[in-house]
Structures are given as C-alpha cells and as structure tokens.
Amino acid sequence: MSFGIDFSVIAVLFCGFWLFREPPKARFGNMAAACGLLLAVVLVLTRHDISGPGVVVLAALIGAVPGIALARAVSMIQIPAMIAFQHGAGGIAAFLVSFVELTRPAAASMLPVNEVSGVLGLAVGSLTFSGSMIASAKLAGRMQQAPRVLSRHTLLVVACSLAMLVVGVLSFFLSGGAAMSLYALEILLGACLGFLLASRIGGADMPVLISSLNATAGFAAALCGMVIENRLLIAFGATVAASGSILTYVMCRAMNRDIIRIIFPVYQGDREGDRIVSAARPASPDSRKAAVTAGQSDGSPPFDRALAAISSARSVIIVPGYGMALARAQFRLAELAALLEQRGTEVRYAIHPVAGRMPGHMNVLLAEADVRYEDLLEMEDANPLFAETDVALVVGACDVVNPAAMATEGTPISGMPILLAADARRIVVCNYDRQPGYSGVANLLYDNPRTIMVPGDAGATIGSLLDAIRNQTTQ
Amino acid sequence: MSNLILLFAVFLGSFVIGYLLIARIPPLLHTPLMSMTNAISAITLLGALLLFATPSSAMEKILGAAAIVTATFNVVGGFAITDRMLRLFKGKGQDS
Structure with missing residues (x-):
C-alpha cells in the first residue's frame, strides 16, 4: 500500500x-x-x-x-549567484541529516551499506556546500571570478581526497565519541575539497561548475535517503542527480572539453599559453593593421558604419554573450530589435549553449526583456542561417564566435562548436575592447574585413544605435 | 537485504526515467530547470523531519532544526524563483 x-x-x-x-x-x-x-x-x-x-x-x-523574500527580491542578473547559494543551503541540510543519523545511538545497528552511504553523504554534502558558496561568491562578484590557483593545487586536491578516504574507512572501526569526531573531520575535509575544486574554476567555465554542483546536490540527497532507507528521498535525489549530470555533459560538449580537464586543468607554464595565443593571431602586427584598414576602407568612424549596416539590413541575427549581461544591455537590445522589426527587418537571436555563466543564462535575460522565446534560436538552428543574413550583431560575446576554434589547432577553444557569425554579410561587434575572451585566444573575427568593431560599453553603444535609428524612422 | 536491493532499484529507476525525461528539455529552459532541480534537491527536508520522529537528544534536535531551516530555505526559494523565471518566457500569442 x-x-x-x-x-x-x-x-x-x-x-x-x-x-x-x-x-x-x-x-x-x-x-x-x-x-x-x-x-x-x-x-x-x-x-x-x-x-x-x-x-x-x-x-x-x-x-x-x-x-521567499530573497526569491522575490533578486534581480534576474543575480539568478546564477542565488541558485548557487541555494545549492549551498541544500548541501548543509544533506550533511547535517547524515551526521545526526550516523551519530545517534540507533546507528550501532546500522547496516554497512547505510553507513557507507552516510559517510559519502557527509562528504558530498559538505563539498556541495563549500563549492556552491565559492561559486555563489564568484558569480555575485564578491570574489574574483578568475580561477585562483594555489601552489601545488592538484597535490592538495589529491591529499584532501585521500585524507577523506582514510577518515571514512577509519570511522567504520570506531564508535561513540571517536567516530563522531571523525565524521566531523570528514565534513571539514569535504568542505576543503569543495573549496579547492571550486576556487580553481572560473569565468566561462562557471556553467560546468554550477551544473556539477547541481548533480552533487542530488547525489547528496539520494545518499541521505540510503541512510534512512527512504524511497522518496532516494527517488527525488536521483532525478536531480540525473538532471545535473545531463547539464554538465551538455556544457562540456558545448565547450569541447571533458569534465576532468575542467576540474584538473593542465597548466603547461605561461610560455606554452603565449605560444598558443599568438598562434591564433595573424602573422604580424602589419597584417593585422592591414585587415583593420580593409574594414575601414571608407574612412568613416565605426559607429556610423555599424549604423548604416544595421539600418539597411533586411535580416539581423543577434549573438548575445556574458558582456551583454554585464552591461545590462538586454533591455535596450530588445527595444532595438523591436524597432527594427517594425521597419520590416527580420530579427532573431542565436544562443550558444555556454554563453553566460550558467546553462541557458542568455534565454532568461532576454525573456526578462520581453523577447519572445520563438526568436531565441539554438546553435544548430542558427548556424545555417548566418550565411543568408545581412548583419550578425555580436553583443558582448567573444569565444563563442571566434573562428579560431575551427581554424587553429592547439588553442584552448580548438574544436569547440561556435556560432558562425563570421558567415554573415556584415558583422557588427559591440564588445568592450579587442581583448581576447576568457579562453585567452585572440578573436579572429575582429580581424575579418567584413567586421565593424564598435568598442565601448555595449549598453551605451546599443542605446546610441537605438536613438539613431529611431531618429531616422521619425524623420 | 531485499529492501536494500529495492532501494537501489528505486535509485537506478528514478535516475534513468529522470534522465530520459530531462534529456528532452530544450536548452531554452536549462536555467529554470536547474533552478527547479535545485529546489527538488532540498528533499533532504524529509530526512530532517524524520530526525524528529524518534526520541533524540537536544544536540540532535538543534542540528535537525538547522537542517530544516536550510532545506526549507532551499526548497521554497527554489520553486519561487523558478516560477518567477518561467513567467518571463512569453511566446508569440502572449505579447503584453
């Protein structure tokens, strides 16, 4: 029954x-x-x-x-940090329940399987807690987003994991107060491991971190369910674990990297990195200058050329990235898109799976700006359309449109599927500057003769474009 | 023993069915999905409640209460924020 x-x-x-x-x-x-x-x-x-x-x-x-209060108060821009924070709270609950179940007197008659689950629950729960708190701090900007590497980081991770294994095994042979202190130690070590793993992941790899924390939160809950032999807890936890695993896989595939590489990045010294980055650059500064001047053949400032390209375009595909979120440009961007549509231009958005700081981040930001979800195209659907599109409008996106991912071997983004913005007739790039994206690989798209680069705050640029086109329309 | 096997079966079954259902969810909804599963992971609330179902010491009660606080924070906030997000998604027929 x-x-x-x-x-x-x-x-x-x-x-x-x-x-x-x-x-x-x-x-x-x-x-x-x-x-x-x-x-x-x-x-x-x-x-x-x-x-x-x-x-x-x-x-x-x-x-x-x-x-409830926090959920109502946070703005959509804070969502990733908020979700990570809630993950952390869930992690606390998971290790507390496992801890109390393991230490109460009834635990003496516990089956070994339940005990193993309990110790694993302690480890996974505390790891989820500290990892999520780090992720949340990074996403909220309270902590530097760049990866923080301690000296001998990998060694510390391995030592911490081994210590957790030893403590876990030891706790089976002890009971009472001794076992309790070992369980507490296990929680502490788990928290350290979570900190070590999460602090080394940053920037554009955040979606992977936050997805895998999703999975570990689910596993922690399921393990908790194994301790108390509760079917509901196990089933609910398992579905969350499945969801987190799928998202982690999707994120990794969209970056053409495997999870091991992201958790244990291989640093081959800075020299190697420099070589890779420069390999992606055009051969010499002269050729780069030549490419830039080719794009500026009529000598007018880039903003005017961007304006001309957009206002005469019959079809536009917008490629948003994390820079759009930072500049909070989505509202003015949506206004611009609506205005263009009124004038008969076809406007759609191409969303790269890892654009932003969590899976599907761009979709939520654009939905908030009242963009209809039918206009948000996935990468597979958008890519064939670029070749027939007049203008690809890149707003705060870099690595996800970098042709170096296809053209150059041996860079951190080589083999990563990208949005083919470079296929469009003209490419207008509203990025802050010409610096490479998170991967550190120079963006070959910037050197494309058909690219019009409008450097500066994306919000301000889009706002000026909007005003200029509005004036054209009313005149 | 048979009970344990059943519990493993529940884990595997839920993982597989969950996997099959969730794999069909479009990337468009991945952020709300993550937010919703985040709320679901606070199912540890059941474990926290069960700590109060058997006689327990003061220490156990304090830790249990702390677990209830964090789990309800997670579950209530998670579902509320997911709902807020999903209300933002508007289609062609729903222009405001």
Whole structure:
C-alpha cells in the first residue's frame, strides 16, 4: 500500500519534468514538482509521530520566510549567484541529516551499506556546500571570478581526497565519541575539497561548475535517503542527480572539453599559453593593421558604419554573450530589435549553449526583456542561417564566435562548436575592447574585413544605435 | 537485504526515467530547470523531519532544526524563483 502511494508521489514529480519541455507548460511542471515535494512532506508527517512540532514549524518558517523574500527580491542578473547559494543551503541540510543519523545511538545497528552511504553523504554534502558558496561568491562578484590557483593545487586536491578516504574507512572501526569526531573531520575535509575544486574554476567555465554542483546536490540527497532507507528521498535525489549530470555533459560538449580537464586543468607554464595565443593571431602586427584598414576602407568612424549596416539590413541575427549581461544591455537590445522589426527587418537571436555563466543564462535575460522565446534560436538552428543574413550583431560575446576554434589547432577553444557569425554579410561587434575572451585566444573575427568593431560599453553603444535609428524612422 | 536491493532499484529507476525525461528539455529552459532541480534537491527536508520522529537528544534536535531551516530555505526559494523565471518566457500569442 505504502508502495503505491510512494510511487504515485514520484510519478507526480516525473509529470513535472514531462511538462517542462515547453515554456507555456513549464510553469505547471514547476508547480507539479512542488506538489510532489509537498506530498512527500505530508506523507512523512502522517506516517510518523513528530515530536516537538513547535520546533519543526518554527524552523520551517525561519527557512521559508527569507527563502521567499530573497526569491522575490533578486534581480534576474543575480539568478546564477542565488541558485548557487541555494545549492549551498541544500548541501548543509544533506550533511547535517547524515551526521545526526550516523551519530545517534540507533546507528550501532546500522547496516554497512547505510553507513557507507552516510559517510559519502557527509562528504558530498559538505563539498556541495563549500563549492556552491565559492561559486555563489564568484558569480555575485564578491570574489574574483578568475580561477585562483594555489601552489601545488592538484597535490592538495589529491591529499584532501585521500585524507577523506582514510577518515571514512577509519570511522567504520570506531564508535561513540571517536567516530563522531571523525565524521566531523570528514565534513571539514569535504568542505576543503569543495573549496579547492571550486576556487580553481572560473569565468566561462562557471556553467560546468554550477551544473556539477547541481548533480552533487542530488547525489547528496539520494545518499541521505540510503541512510534512512527512504524511497522518496532516494527517488527525488536521483532525478536531480540525473538532471545535473545531463547539464554538465551538455556544457562540456558545448565547450569541447571533458569534465576532468575542467576540474584538473593542465597548466603547461605561461610560455606554452603565449605560444598558443599568438598562434591564433595573424602573422604580424602589419597584417593585422592591414585587415583593420580593409574594414575601414571608407574612412568613416565605426559607429556610423555599424549604423548604416544595421539600418539597411533586411535580416539581423543577434549573438548575445556574458558582456551583454554585464552591461545590462538586454533591455535596450530588445527595444532595438523591436524597432527594427517594425521597419520590416527580420530579427532573431542565436544562443550558444555556454554563453553566460550558467546553462541557458542568455534565454532568461532576454525573456526578462520581453523577447519572445520563438526568436531565441539554438546553435544548430542558427548556424545555417548566418550565411543568408545581412548583419550578425555580436553583443558582448567573444569565444563563442571566434573562428579560431575551427581554424587553429592547439588553442584552448580548438574544436569547440561556435556560432558562425563570421558567415554573415556584415558583422557588427559591440564588445568592450579587442581583448581576447576568457579562453585567452585572440578573436579572429575582429580581424575579418567584413567586421565593424564598435568598442565601448555595449549598453551605451546599443542605446546610441537605438536613438539613431529611431531618429531616422521619425524623420 | 531485499529492501536494500529495492532501494537501489528505486535509485537506478528514478535516475534513468529522470534522465530520459530531462534529456528532452530544450536548452531554452536549462536555467529554470536547474533552478527547479535545485529546489527538488532540498528533499533532504524529509530526512530532517524524520530526525524528529524518534526520541533524540537536544544536540540532535538543534542540528535537525538547522537542517530544516536550510532545506526549507532551499526548497521554497527554489520553486519561487523558478516560477518567477518561467513567467518571463512569453511566446508569440502572449505579447503584453
């Protein structure tokens, strides 16, 4: 009987994922998943006598009120940091539950499998906690986003993992206070490992970090469920683990890198890096200058040429990147797109899977600016369209449009699938400067004779373009 | 023992079914998806509640209460923020 009820609750959760395939239904999917979770809580409350209900309700309120308040208050730009922060909170809950279950007197009769799950739960939970907090601090700008490498970083990671293994194994042979201190030590070591792993990942690799923390949060929950032998906990945790794994895989594939390389980056000394970066640059400064002047053949300032190209274009594909988010240019960009559409120009957006700092980041930012989701094209759908497009408008994106990914061997982005903005008749680039993107590889697109580079704050550039085109229209 | 096998089966089954369903979710919705699964991972709330189902020491109660605080923060905030995000996605028929 209880079997059937449990599986119906799990089925409600699956229903939520099923509904999540299309934007209009996704809201109901989210509600279905929330219902599934609520049902699971109700089931636990009805099946067991909860002692001290006052404490439980009070604790739930202390968690829920700031949870709601923060969720309402954060702006969409802070979403990645907020999600990482919530992951961290979930990690705390996971290791606390495992810790209490392992240390209570009833634990003496625990099966070895449950005990192993408990110790793993401690490790994965605390790792998720500290890793998420680092990720959140980086995403919120409270910590430098660039990877921070300590001396002998990999050695520290290995030492920390080994210590966790030893402590975990030792704890099986001890009981009482000694075991308890070992469990506490395991939590501490897990937190250190999370810090070590997360601090070394930064910038454009953040989507991978945040997706894998998603997966570990799910595993921590499932392990927690193994300790207390609760089917609902295991099932819910496992689906989250599956989701995090899929996202991690998608992110890695979109960067043509494997997860091991991202967690354990290979630094072959700076000299190697310089060589790779310069290999991607044109042969000499002269040829670069030549390429630039070719683009400026009529001698007019880049803004005027960009304006001319955009206002006469019949079709435009916008390629947004993290720079758009930084410059908060999405609102003026959407206004510009709407104005162009009014004038009969076809405007669409091409979204690279790893643009931004979390999976699908650009879609949310543009949705907030009232861009219709039908206009947001995935990379596979957008790429064949560039060749027939008058203007590719790149806003704050660099590595995801860098032809060096295809043209040059041996760079950090070689083999990475890119948006073929370079195929468009004209390319207008509204980036802050000509510096390479996160990968450090010089962008060959900047040297394309058909590229019009408008350096400066993307928000200001788009705003000026918008005003200029508006004036043209009213005149 | 048979119970343990069943629990493993539940894990594997949920992982596989979850995988098949989630693999069909378009990249367009990956941020809300991550946000929703983030809320679901706070299912550890069940474990925290169960700590109060058996007689426990004061220390256990304090840690259990802390787990309830963090888990509800995660679950309530996670679902609320996902809903806020999904409301932003508008299609052709829904222009404001």
